[in-house]
Amino acid sequence: MKNDCAKWKDQLLESALTKTVATDLQEHLSRCPGCSEELAALCARRERLDALLPFAAQVPELPAGFRTRVMTAVEAASEAERGRHWQLWGLAGAMAVIVATLMIGLTLHRKAIRAVPNTELAAAQKLAEWRAPSDVLLETPGQEILQSTPKFGKTYLKIPVEVPKEK
């Protein structure tokens, strides 16, 4: 391939891969034995590549008993899942029993509170209203006067003053 044939390099590769030759390249090939040789070599390489690629990608056979192992693992996982399933149901059942017990206990407790006899209620009312006799001793004489606030220049005591008339 000559130096001025370098521009055809990519097209030659494409032609070798696609097994088709574009018109302009065809024209060039008819005049250029170097490029024709290059294309023939590339085609041979492509054939070798196609032949070798399957070997390069060759994978060992699936290990013997693979399917059995998969199905056994699946069965074991399935059993474990069922076990977990029942565990969850058991847990949910236990929670339901606890909640129900709490609800029943609360209801009974509320009922017990409501069931106070009337006599006891009346006694409690009386007790609340009861005042000790000593409460009277705590009252100050003239307390009503002290409860009012006098203005400036006024007195706490309202004593009537008699003014003598002038003759």
Added chain:
Amino acid sequence: MDTNVPNALIRAERDVGFGARVTENQRRVFRIAYGILGNSADAEEVAQEVFLRAYRKFASLREAEKFRAWVNRIAFRLALNRQRALRRRLARETAWQAAGMPDAVDGMRNADERIQVEQLRNEIEGLPEKLRRVLQLSLIEDMDATDVGVVLGIPAGTVRSRLHTARKLLLEAMT
């Protein structure tokens, strides 16, 4: 116990259907995993994990095509995850130069061909990852461009274009 009978029947029926799907897909799933991991034991573990996951989702994967696409995709992802985990611990192990591989390559005529295959594997390893993945998956015999596209999450046209570029680079590199 009577209430368990329908469940058991459903399970048995599901297991039969699932077993058939495993038979149809096991080889391809193993190959996808092997293509990335390059190691039989790791590839088998990944393939097993794929089918375990598929079993849990089997109710929504009844259709053969859906199942096939799903296991292909999951096999690829799980194998990549495992490869990343392995890379953290070990030196990179390529899919194309695994121990025991020369024995696994059957049908080659002579030592010269073996060397050429080894060289080709090295060239493939040297490809950009996007191209390498497409090439690896496309070389699995029953994977067409659409299947590969589903696994990689790209259109079939992009798969064809990348495959062409990969082949072109390999052709250029071959002596």
